[in-house]
Amino acid sequence: MNKKVVYSINIFLFLLPALILFVGVLIAPIAMSGYYSFFDWNGFGEKTFIGFENYKELFSSNAIGFTKALGNSLLLAALSVFIQLPLSLGLALLLGRGIKGERAFLAIFFMPVLISTVVIGQLWLKIYNPSYGILNVFLTKIGLESLTRIWLGLPETALGACFVPILWQYVGYHMLLMYAGVKGVSPELREAAKIDGATNWQVSRYIVIPSIKPIVKVSVIFAITGSLKSFDLIYVLTNGGPLHATEVPSTLMINMLFLRNRYGMGSTIAVMLIILCFAFALLINRLFKEDR
Amino acid sequence: MDAKVNVTVDLSSPKYQVKQESKVVKVLIYIFLALWTFVNLFPIYWMFTFSLKDNKEIFGENVAGLPHNWLWSNYTDAMNTGHMNVYFVNSIIVAVMTILITLIAALMATYAITRMTWKFSKQMNAFFMMGLTIPIHASIVPIYVTLSNIHMLNTYWALIIPYAAFALAMAILICSGFMGDIPRDLDEAARIDGCGIWGIFFRIIVPLMRPALATIGIYTFLQCWNELMFANIFNSKDALKTLPVGIQALSGQYTTNWGPIGAALVIATFPTLLVYIFLSKKIQESFIAGAIKG
Structure with a gap:
């Protein structure tokens, strides 16, 4: 056999395991999800082709409440970008400039990232427990009994109460990424600015932050797409309740699939999620480019 | 960003004064970091302690302290x-x-x-x-x-x-x-x-x-x-x-x-x-x- 052919066969063989996994589990299913989204289908019986009806129903039907779920996840995204990320950035800047105990603080602040979301959810369920949870017990002890409430049970407080554990879990992650960026800024540059009379704050504002912009961009994309996809914590804490106050697209999708057997509609929600994630990623990329 | 800046200035020269943060700011920074450390560690600590308590301790007698009786039977349960x-x-x-x-x-x-x-x-x-x-x-x-x-x-x-x-x-x-x-x-x-x-x-x-x-x-x-x-x-x-x-x-x-x-x-x-x-x-x-x- 010709040497070139053998070489090509070898290339193919090296790629084969990865290709089978990747195409079989990621690429083909996306195409299938797109295909299912045009059908009315209960998962085992006949599929009926209905064109874009699922999409129309998704955005117009109040019974499904997709727009509300989408709104909730966008609210989570906004909270993440405007509360979580600034906090992460602040911590990264403080630790990155070389403070005493830097490594220890970093290690502690990153710890929640490693804990399973189910564990965190269960833990916060206990913290929020109306009668025995440490939050209400604490509020009562310091005389603020009027502030105690059923945090996860009231439509007004449930989404906020879900956001706190999300914040708690992921601040460390974004902090770590930004910290890596801060550490990448050359020490000479910092030194030079300080000799020119810049304060620590000015060094951060005019030298460090502009040079870690690419990382901030990644963090923003992760925070937004992560909020759109959020599932685990919400599922454990409220499963979308009370009265759909914490419903997000993923919990809705799981409901469609496994409670109502609406596989076509479930697929439609999945397709919308993929489109939204890609659209937001592109949008953020664009925004950061123009800003340069 | 390239580090094109050459630091040729003698740092000890009195002409240039590197601004240091005041003591107050430094203390505030450490208070903030300590607070955040507490926020990160407390739920984890609480999880470890209540895994070793019975309901009586968890629900009132001893909410946040170390367990009085180390109840390992929770783990066997x-x-x-x-x-x-x-x-x-x-x-x-x-x-x-x-x-x-x-x-x-x-x-x-x-x-x-x-x-x-x-x-x-x-x-x-x-x-x-x-x-x-x-x-x-x-x-x-x-x-x-x-x-x-x-x-x-x-x-x-x-x-x-x-x-x-x-x-x-x-x-x-x-x-x-x-x-x-x-x-x-x-x-x-x-x-x-x-x-x-x-x-x-x-x-x-x-x-x-x-x-x-x-x-x-x-x-x-x-x-x-x-x-x-x-x-x-x-x-x-x-x-x-x-x-x-x-x-x-x-x-x-x-x-x-x-x-x-x-x-x-x-x-x-x-x-x-x-x-x-x-x-x-x-x-x-x-x-x-x-x-x-x-």
């Missing part, structure tokens, strides 16, 4: 009636198999992409990198339907294969970084000595990739150890549940008895925290490696 030991073993099996498959597939694909010369290697890399942005939701319905058609729901493979596929993009990304650092002269030398492509791969590249394997292994381990959505849907048999699903089941079972739930949470958490204590730097690196390329 979590294992005997809650089957946490079964779930623990399941999680280990799934994680180890996923890591093995991911590593083999990623090493081979990266070798073909970065060290063999062919026309579309760049495009192939970009194709795999798409996996970084695809959410797992995208494939849940088709995978569920397919698994159910081929009667593979309720098997370990129902989790291992999807987990490996979704870990692949990140693994290839990390692998190409490390493989790019291995000098090409090594391949040349081996080829001259009569080594074939497979020989070079197994005898030269794979042994040199050990640090990458650790990074990928850690990252993949955490992904599958903590995953809930697939695990919840693809495996409904008790004997096959992984820890996250098992904990959910347990908390439904013990709504009023918190101790065993606390014990279950600790059982699911301590392996990761233990590894973290010894490998904190490596673990942090694995997270950075995945995101910075972006």
Whole structure:
């Protein structure tokens, strides 16, 4: 056999395991999800082709409440970008400039990232427990009994109460990424600015932050797409309740699939999620480019 | 940004005064960091302590302190009636198999992409990198339907294969970084000595990739150890549940008895925290490696 052919066969063989996994589990299913989204289908019986009806129903039907779920996840995204990320950035800047105990603080602040979301959810369920949870017990002890409430049970407080554990879990992650960026800024540059009379704050504002912009961009994309996809914590804490106050697209999708057997509609929600994630990623990329 | 600035100034010269923060600001910074440390550690501390208490202590007598009676029976309850030991073993099996498959597939694909010369290697890399942005939701319905058609729901493979596929993009990304650092002269030398492509791969590249394997292994381990959505849907048999699903089941079972739930949470958490204590730097690196390329 010709040497070139053998070489090509070898290339193919090296790629084969990865290709089978990747195409079989990621690429083909996306195409299938797109295909299912045009059908009315209960998962085992006949599929009926209905064109874009699922999409129309998704955005117009109040019974499904997709727009509300989408709104909730966008609210989570906004909270993440405007509360979580600034906090992460602040911590990264403080630790990155070389403070005493830097490594220890970093290690502690990153710890929640490693804990399973189910564990965190269960833990916060206990913290929020109306009668025995440490939050209400604490509020009562310091005389603020009027502030105690059923945090996860009231439509007004449930989404906020879900956001706190999300914040708690992921601040460390974004902090770590930004910290890596801060550490990448050359020490000479910092030194030079300080000799020119810049304060620590000015060094951060005019030298460090502009040079870690690419990382901030990644963090923003992760925070937004992560909020759109959020599932685990919400599922454990409220499963979308009370009265759909914490419903997000993923919990809705799981409901469609496994409670109502609406596989076509479930697929439609999945397709919308993929489109939204890609659209937001592109949008953020664009925004950061123009800003340069 | 390049560091074009040359620092030629003598720092001790009195002409230039580097502004130092006032004592007050420094103290405030440390107070803030201490507060945040408390916020991070307290829930974890509380979890460890209530896993060793009975309801009487948890619900009033001793909410936040160390347990008066160290109630280890919570742990035996979590294992005997809650089957946490079964779930623990399941999680280990799934994680180890996923890591093995991911590593083999990623090493081979990266070798073909970065060290063999062919026309579309760049495009192939970009194709795999798409996996970084695809959410797992995208494939849940088709995978569920397919698994159910081929009667593979309720098997370990129902989790291992999807987990490996979704870990692949990140693994290839990390692998190409490390493989790019291995000098090409090594391949040349081996080829001259009569080594074939497979020989070079197994005898030269794979042994040199050990640090990458650790990074990928850690990252993949955490992904599958903590995953809930697939695990919840693809495996409904008790004997096959992984820890996250098992904990959910347990908390439904013990709504009023918190101790065993606390014990279950600790059982699911301590392996990761233990590894973290010894490998904190490596673990942090694995997270950075995945995101910075972006």
